[in-house]
Amino acid sequence: MPYVSAPSDVVARHAARRLAALATPPGALGRLGELGAWIASCQGQVPPVPVERVSLVIFAGDHGVAEHGVSAFPSAVTGAMVRTFVLGRASVNALAAQHDVRVRVLDLGVDDDFEDLDPAVRAALTQHKVRRSSGAIHLEDALTEEQARGAMAAGATVAREEVRAGAQLLLSGDMGIGNTTPAAAMVAAGLGVPATEVVGRGTGVDDETLAHKVAVVEAALARAGDRAADPLQTLCALGSADLAATTGYLLAAAQDGVPVLLDGLMSVACALTADRFEPGAAAWFAAGHRSTEPAQSLALAKLGLEPLLDLGMRLGEGSGAVAAVPLLRSATALLRDVALLHELGT
Ligand SMILES: Cc1cc2ncn([C@H]3O[C@H](COP(=O)(O)O)[C@@H](O)[C@H]3O)c2cc1C
Numbered sequence: 001m002p003y004v005s006a007p008s009d010v011v012a013r014h015a016a017r018r019l020a021a022l023a024t025p026p027g028a029l030g031r032l033g034e035l036g037a038w039i040a041s042c043q044g045q046v047p048p049v050p051v052e053r054v055s056l057v058i059f060a061g062d063h064g065v066a067e068h069g070v071s072a073f074p075s076a077v078t079g080a081m082v083r084t085f086v087l088g089r090a091s092v093n094a095l096a097a098q099h100d101v102r103v104r105v106l107d108l109g110v111d112d113d114f115e116d117l118d119p120a121v122r123a124a125l126t127q128h129k130v131r132r133s134s135g136a137i138h139l140e141d142a143l144t145e146e147q148a149r150g151a152m153a154a155g156a157t158v159a160r161e162e163v164r165a166g167a168q169l170l171l172s173g174d175m176g177i178g179n180t181t182p183a184a185a186m187v188a189a190g191l192g193v194p195a196t197e198v199v200g201r202g203t204g205v206d207d208e209t210l211a212h213k214v215a216v217v218e219a220a221l222a223r224a225g226d227r228a229a230d231p232l233q234t235l236c237a238l239g240s241a242d243l244a245a246t247t248g249y250l251l252a253a254a255q256d257g258v259p260v261l262l263d264g265l266m267s268v269a270c271a272l273t274a275d276r277f278e279p280g281a282a283a284w285f286a287a288g289h290r291s292t293e294p295a296q297s298l299a300l301a302k303l304g305l306e307p308l309l310d311l312g313m314r315l316g317e318g319s320g321a322v323a324a325v326p327l328l329r330s331a332t333a334l335l336r337d338v339a340l341l342h343e344l345g346t
């Protein structure tokens with residue numbers, strides 16, 4: 001796979017100089033100042049251009065583990081929510097409409113054939129479908145190597161299509177009942193930490209289900225063994241079609257030098273995995289929000305990313321990333337439009 005180069009150092013220094021020269025006390029814009037400098041360095045230009053065109057891709061899929069008591073909801077909700085995204089009625093649609101973010105939803109592995117949908121809508125939704133549901137990771141591999149590579153390639157294709165269509169910033173979102181289990185396992189594999197540290201309550205499981213979820217992730221990690229040391233084998237053994245596609249999407253963005261705002265656990269678990277494939281990929285990522293899932297915080301810390309928002313959200317869908325888009329636009333406007341101190345004539 002191609003090598004990931006870091007955002008331009010020269011431009012980053014130029015951006016830092018402009019930030020320091022703005023008509024504000026030094027550092028007074030705090031994280032917004034740093035964020036503006038980051039977007040400028042990703043764009044390779046100072047001042048940065050306004051981030052008008054933003055695309056969110058929601059990768060949907062079901063998970064075999066969901067049939068084994070790890071979620072508060074049944075798998076049928078995945079397909080129902082996919083239909084809700086298509087209708088524009090999910091939480092993330094409301095946020096995206098508010099903030100002018102384009103939403104695209106793709107079925108990589110939903111256990112549903114969507115035969116009731118309009119044929120053109122169904123064809124677009126399922127064009128990259130890898131399989132119906134992914135393997136129950138504590139009992140079997142989620143994917144074959146061919147399926148994992150195919151899903152990653154599909155994610156990369158989609159990222160490049162969005163950029164070719166004009167996207168200046170990419171967001172990733174997820175939908176799939178049970179997906180916090182494989183995502184937590186992917187983080188455990190990436191960080192080399194035990195299941196007890198990564199497992200959270202997902203949709204809101206009770207104490208008993210939480211303990212069972214820990215045991216499921218422990219069994220999955222034990223089954224994967226040394227394969228967890230390799231990112232592709234991590235996706236095969238512990239991931240899913242939708243999470244492999246998300247990883248490919250984020251990796252392609254980093255390879256092509258396109259900035260990304262990350263969402264919650266699934267988005268960040270895939271960002272961690274992308275950075276394992278290509279160390280340094282995370283330089284192209286900013287963290288939209290802190291989820292309540294412990295694995296998300298652990299992975300963000302490993303990647304050196306500090307979330308912009310901390311609202312106690314634990315929804316997924318890309319909602320935390322979309323909620324942070326106005327901050328990124330504000331940061332860009334500040335570094336672009338504020339006068340320089342020397343222009344004040346004092
Ligand atoms: C109605 C509904 C809408 C959602 N939107 C995102 N998720 C989120 O919750 C699920 C992950 O949690 P767990 O691993 O506990 O199943 C995923 O579908 C994720 O996208 C939802 C979940 C539900 C129930």
Ligand SMILES: O=C(O)c1cccnc1
Nearest residue numbers: 202264265291314315316
């Ligand atoms: O971190 C997330 O995005 C998340 C947490 C719980 C359930 N669904 C998503």
